[in-house]
Amino acid sequence: MSVMPIDKYRPVQTVALHDRQWPNRVIDRAPIWCSVDLRDGNQALIEPMGTDRKQRMWDLLVRLGFKEIEVGFPAASQTDFDFVRHLIDNDLIPDGVTVQVLTQSREELIRRTFDAIRGAKRAIVHLYNSTSTLQRRVVFGLDRDGITEIAVRGTKLIKELVPTVPETEIVFQYSPESFTGTELDYARDICGAVLDAWQPTPQHKAILNLPATVEMATPNVYADQIEWCHRNFARRDSFVLSVHPHNDRGTGIAATELALMAGADRVEGTLFGNGERTGNVDIVTLGLNMFTQGVNPELDLHDVGDIVRTVEYCNQLPVHPRHPYGGELVFTAFSGSHQDAIKKGFAAMEKSNSGLWEVPYLPIDPQDIGCSYEAVIRVNSQSGKGGVAYLLLTDHGLDLPRKLQVEFSQVIQKLADETGKEISSKVIWHEFEQEYLVPGRVEVIGHTTLPTGRGERHIEAQVRIDGVEKTIRGEGNGPLNAFVDALKREIDIDVDIADYREHALRSGSDSSAATYVEAQIGGKTLFGVGIDSNIVMASLKAVAGAVNRGLRKAAA
Numbered sequence: 001m002s003v004m005p006i007d008k009y010r011p012v013q014t015v016a017l018h019d020r021q022w023p024n025r026v027i028d029r030a031p032i033w034c035s036v037d038l039r040d041g042n043q044a045l046i047e048p049m050g051t052d053r054k055q056r057m058w059d060l061l062v063r064l065g066f067k068e069i070e071v072g073f074p075a076a077s078q079t080d081f082d083f084v085r086h087l088i089d090n091d092l093i094p095d096g097v098t099v100q101v102l103t104q105s106r107e108e109l110i111r112r113t114f115d116a117i118r119g120a121k122r123a124i125v126h127l128y129n130s131t132s133t134l135q136r137r138v139v140f141g142l143d144r145d146g147i148t149e150i151a152v153r154g155t156k157l158i159k160e161l162v163p164t165v166p167e168t169e170i171v172f173q174y175s176p177e178s179f180t181g182t183e184l185d186y187a188r189d190i191c192g193a194v195l196d197a198w199q200p201t202p203q204h205k206a207i208l209n210l211p212a213t214v215e216m217a218t219p220n221v222y223a224d225q226i227e228w229c230h231r232n233f234a235r236r237d238s239f240v241l242s243v244h245p246h247n248d249r250g251t252g253i254a255a256t257e258l259a260l261m262a263g264a265d266r267v268e269g270t271l272f273g274n275g276e277r278t279g280n281v282d283i284v285t286l287g288l289n290m291f292t293q294g295v296n297p298e299l300d301l302h303d304v305g306d307i308v309r310t311v312e313y314c315n316q317l318p319v320h321p322r323h324p325y326g327g328e329l330v331f332t333a334f335s336g337s338h339q340d341a342i343k344k345g346f347a348a349m350e351k352s353n354s355g356l357w358e359v360p361y362l363p364i365d366p367q368d369i370g371c372s373y374e375a376v377i378r379v380n381s382q383s384g385k386g387g388v389a390y391l392l393l394t395d396h397g398l399d400l401p402r403k404l405q406v407e408f409s410q411v412i413q414k415l416a417d418e419t420g421k422e423i424s425s426k427v428i429w430h431e432f433e434q435e436y437l438v439p440g441r442v443e444v445i446g447h448t449t450l451p452t453g454r455g456e457r458h459i460e461a462q463v464r465i466d467g468v469e470k471t472i473r474g475e476g477n478g479p480l481n482a483f484v485d486a487l488k489r490e491i492d493i494d495v496d497i498a499d500y501r502e503h504a505l506r507s508g509s510d511s512s513a514a515t516y517v518e519a520q521i522g523g524k525t526l527f528g529v530g531i532d533s534n535i536v537m538a539s540l541k542a543v544a545g546a547v548n549r550g551l552r553k554a555a556a
């Protein structure tokens with residue numbers, strides 16, 4: 001029983017391909033990419049692109065290295081027609097780049113398409129008609145032969161028109177649109193009939209494009225369909241097997257990757273997956289998925305921010321903040337254990353220096369695609385000590401000891417819980433200064449140390465106690481202990497140093513050293529932090545800092 005009307009739906013037929021080979025294959029090279037942003041992407045926009053936006057998209061696609069670009073459906077609209085003419089008349093198509101144009105299998109549309117491409121060096125003429133059982137029945141009211149007749153008639157007309165554009169090398173492409181709802185034996189027959197009419201050769205291949213016009217099944221089913229066609233279609237050496245996946249079930253990327261394993265040579269898609277309904281397959285994600293496996297995507301995707309900005313401008317649609325690789329939040333960890341692992345991953349990589357990218361939770365180095373590490377860790381109530389420590393390290397060069405990380409993260413956790421908001425690095429630093437660095441009742445102004453002659457140090461420290469300057473004196477086995485001695489002798493403050501650490505500041509300040517002391521004061525364990533260009537001064541400040549915190553807490 002279900003409250004949903006499940007009886008309205010039927011499962012898609014699976015493919016009887018028991019010796020399927022694709023599960024054992026890996027993707028080890030890039031396919032031929034064809035961008036359909038200016039056609040399939042454009043036909044899905046609320047406001048289709050005008051010349052300016054088309055030109056911006058075209059320039060981007062050329063810059064990224066696409067060699068095949070579907071520039072429109074020139075017989076459908078004057079804007080599309082004019083844009084194709086604009087590219088050709090102004091000689092804007094670089095050598096090595098081929099424009100592709102789509103047409104239905106209707107005589108007047110095919111003739112108009114040829115008017116559009118006249119003068120181009122090379123063009124792919126892309127013919128389609130719908131072949132699924134559903135469309136045959138409800139849209140065309142035709143049987144298999146009737147639908148095949150439409151496709152063959154269009155193919156023959158294109159062949160006839162080729163000599164009318166002698167300066168243009170024509171590549172022929174055919175799509176049995178709604179392929180995923182088409183019986184495979186019929187797909188084979190109609191594609192066979194089209195190729196018989198076209199007569200491609202291994203030297204002059206046609207393109208057969210098998211679209212998941214609507215994604216209807218799990219990606220393995222599409223892979224089976226593609227492998228079946230790869231193995232059963234005639235003239236396999238004379239056509240490029242292309243796929244054109246959509247993303248109705250949210251598995252467009254998976255379906256495409258499996259289709260490539262199943263024998264596809266070419267992929268049609270769009271940047272960040274704009275396209276009808278839930279979109280076409282996203283070529284940026286496909287390319288970067290390959291890149292993260294060490295496979296050259298053969299597209300220049302090194303500046304993803306630039307791609308996002310241009311795509312958002314051209315499509316007038318936002319790229320989702322969680323979109324793979326391009327979204328503004330995809331390199332950001334808010335949760336504590338992720339932050340901890342990322343911080344450790346960076347440290348381990350620095351240590352090993354292997355050249356390999358091995359950071360937990362980050363499948364790609366953001367810098368490889370033009371992003372910085374700035375947003376990798378952001379802090380809110382879900383964060384832990386690792387994230388706060390990471391920001392203090394990267395933004396201020398402070399490498400806090402573990403116990404101090406625990407102590408300070410409680411301050412930030414409290415603030416995050418109280419506000420319910422993200423705590424920026426600036427606020428974290430402000431809180432750190434307030435907690436550890438602002439002067440308190442005891443302030444160190446200067447010091448001199450001298451050997452005592454008994455192997456110890458004598459210190460004279462200039463301090464301000466409650467605003468009153470004073471020199472205090474003490475002795476110990478080093479300046480720190482001598483200062484502790486002076487505090488005890490002259491102002492009756494008992495400090496016991498449990499731990500001491502120092503390091504040169506890594507960045508973010510002119511000061512050269514940071515010192516951390518863990519001290520027992522009045523029965524409490526407290527940290528003090530000192531930052532100064534003089535290492536002894538930094539440690540005295542750290543002790544004074546711990547004392548001040550102890551006094552503050554005692555007074556509270």
Ligand SMILES: CC(=O)SCCNC(=O)CCNC(=O)[C@H](O)C(C)(C)COP(=O)(O)OP(=O)(O)OC[C@H]1O[C@@H](n2cnc3c(N)ncnc32)[C@H](O)[C@@H]1OP(=O)(O)O
Binds near residue numbers: 073104
């Ligand atoms: C899956 C895809 O993305 S396919 C691409 C779809 N893209 C677009 O449709 C965008 C551009 N299209 C258009 O602007 C218009 O559809 C045009 C200009 C091409 C044609 O417009 P119109 O002639 O007014 O009508 P319309 O598109 O409604 O035509 C449907 C007719 O074409 C027929 N038809 C549809 N597709 C095809 C085809 N590929 N080959 C032959 N005939 C076709 C239909 O059966 C229908 O015939 P009918 O009028 O006898 O019932």
Ligand SMILES: CC(C)C(=O)C(=O)O
Binds near residue numbers: 178212246
């Ligand atoms: C024209 C074809 C390839 C198409 O856009 C589709 O099937 O989605």
